[in-house]
Amino acid sequence: MAEAARARAEAARDGLGPASARAGGDLVFSAIAFVLALLPRLYVAIAWAREPVWDGHYYDFGARRIAAGLGYSDDLIVGGQPVWHPWCHYPVGYSGFLGLVYRLFGAGPHVATVANAVTGALLVVVVHRLARYATTPGRARAAALLAALSPGLIVYAALLMTEPLAALGLVTAPWLLARDAARGRVIRGAVLAGAALGLTALVRPQSLLCAPALALLTWRAWRGPGEVAGGASAAWRRGALAAALSAATALAVVAPWTIRNCRVMDGCALVSTNGGWNLAIGAFPRATGRFETLRAGDGCPIARGQVAQDRCWMTEGLRWIKDDPARWLALIPRKLGFTFDHESFPIGYLGEANPAAWPEERRAAGRRVLTASHLGLLSVAALGVVALPRLRPWRALAAQLLALAAVLGLVAWGVLGDEHAFWPLAVAIPVIAALPLPGRPANGGVVGYLAFAVASVALTHAVFFGEDRYHMVVTPALCVLAACALRRGETAPAAGSRSGLSTGLFRERG
Template sequence: MSDGASVAARRRDAGAIFALALAARLAMVAWAAGRFPPTADGAYYQRIAERIAAGLGYTWLWPDGVVTYAAHYPVGYPGALGALYALLGAHPAVAMLLNAVLGALAALAVHRLAARAAPRSRAVPALSGGLVALHPGLVAYTPALMTEGVTGSLVACAAWASARARERRPALAPFAVIGLLIGAATLVRPQALLLAPLFAGLALSGSPPAGGPRLLPSLAARAARAAPVLLAVIAALLVCAPWTARNCLRMNQCALVSVNGGWNLLIGADPASTGAWAPVQVPEACREVFDEAGKDACFGREARRYIAEHPGEWLGLVPRKLAATFDYCGAAGWYLHASNSSAFSEADKVALGAVETVFERVVLLAALVWAARRPAQAPGAARRPSLAQRALDIARLALFALGVVAALHVHAWVGYLALLGLALLKGRALLRAPVLVGAALAVLAATAATHAVFFGAGRYALVAFPLLSGLAALAAARQEAE
């Protein structure tokens, strides 16, 4: 097949993946729209979106009739819903349709990333996109008025922008696109801001594009490489800047996006924590603080004080938090059952959870297979492995075995950490890897680090699932395509 025909075929595949992902999610919306009202955090997002649509801003109406400015949860998702509600009406089905479109875009983005990671194959990109398109956890979460699926989609699109920026170096405009997408994700989930410099760095890594400039020596080269990263970070911050200014004005305290970091840190610093969310235990010092931002600041101070005084106990909670995040997701079944238990019973929840868990463990196993491969040797390299290479091979085998056992057992979080460890053993080869690889590992590492500090929940892992599904499909790619 000629290069032109191959490109055309891949574009048709990409369109088919998007259509498949959208059809699966629209079918879910058609079934769920009249059955499942917003619940849990979704009820809060729905109410805030209704107020935004009515021109009342991000404010909260209390039972006694008092209205206050709020910023407890990030504004991005209810703000987007509010804009749509103002145009189309404040019905949860509108939010579900937004989720469906963004979810389909994630499948498309992963397909395009995989097409760059495995340029000689049509099957690998199709498998990557198909895994995202039909991921049971992602598809069934479409009716949920929650933020994790939306964040995962925005992050996948930002990774796609990173791959395009790598191809178009030294142009700076694509790095601004990375920043804009990460900025949008930050307004939905603030910790996404960490990905702006990482994704920009991924665009700068790898081999220079054909005919592009080689690395210049000296300070000028370092400045030239720093500028795109700085541009991506600034663009992300500029997306958030109007909301940050609003918080400084209305909340009596500046906050980049939201004022719940102190709450979450305190929940994750409770010595009785199971690692998951629990009602906050209000410290004595904060009982008379009623201002929303002030209370969050007080909670943060008390949490940091506890951590400084009991670092060992706090670190001992990390395995519980990671287990709560990665061992079992089940977010879709949990939401549907909580919303309408008569339409989605406990047995339905368990069945969906089982299907989703098997799917996610297979994805993890495939990703481990990819990561366990020894990097391809450069032409002319010595065929006989050195002592250091043998030691690496032993470490690689041990981590792979640990990851497989964990993936087949209860504690999948150990398998995800083993995946990160195996990837690091690739050494400098990891710097030359496709953007899909680096982005998937970066999101996984950022998710693990974030919830090791705060607290865990299965739904938080959804953010990493689109890119991890794409990475898993690379196990089927030829070694030289990686």
């Protein structure tokens, strides 16, 4: 009873208990953060946007076809006549989102980018709401401000690209589960999180990799003030159930699109038919670690359906890896470097869309600003899995000093090294978060989920190929982790507490 009372008092002091979560505290700040995020994004969306280029051209094309009632398709010219032809090379989610926007508001020159601006502002709100389940209210506000003022996320409002919408789904899913777990509604939260993750998978299929990490959000779910019922084994069972339910719901959301593909394409595809292409790009003899254009002479010269073509490239990619695994493995650091070591894609996109407004000098300045802000955020985010060292107990002090030294050493390596490699920090985040180090930061699974999300991006692009735009989906996660930097660590449970988990999902004192 005394331990439960102490837990309630600490949760109330920090504003992190279930009562404050149910009351939706800090809603006023969420609204302010929305406006603060929306204004610069609206400016960029209106003043900087031009005709979509690169992949944005295809997303826009697909959206216009969907809005016109033609589905996700293009037209093939057969005998001089256009013939409707189904399409699924790119994931349908972002084009479907824009198609709905175009259907409601028309396809004017700034409709899509204004929708992007609103999406970016909503992303900031969800970052704030999610961060409240990871740390103190003040730190949660800092996470929202980091996301609201992120130069890269602001500039992205002018780009017709998928990353902000995918990022919104990646943080909405854990927020829904954490919110409902705090109210004792784990099953409902798991279903809602799964639905959000399924919609996100239609935008970015590899988002499904994050489904198992949702289990982390339920291990310390509130079952009463400061109590967890059933001990560690019950926590594991509850986590496994929540993850399985979320994954099943996500697949159920994706299933109608998969059935459509099986029905109208030349074969079945879960979401899209670019997985084989991407594997081949990261493995073929001319691979450099980043995007390179595949040619028919590289291995799949025969024109065939999209699914068959993708399967051909998948087969070729696996063969190239099997024939020379050492070469493929040696490309992984370069792939991760292209993904995490800089942030230049948004400026390149704007320069391609409007060369007159973006001469090389201005592009270079823009790349420097975005890269500096990204690398600074990544460096501080790595401290989100390190606790503020405490003098006692000494084992915890030693472990956290070692973790702190490792992160600071990697930062110094990135700053002072000849290659300025910061990608090891992205690898260190999930590794340190997973290690059972004494005195590690206390959290209810949100930080673990976010670290897992960073790992999913690193793993995906280590296998396929790297480009800096791919890290944008975890920029909001990095904002939350940065706000959690050097929190106070876990302390040994008081005598009589049950399995050391009695402080529950929301205990955070730093």
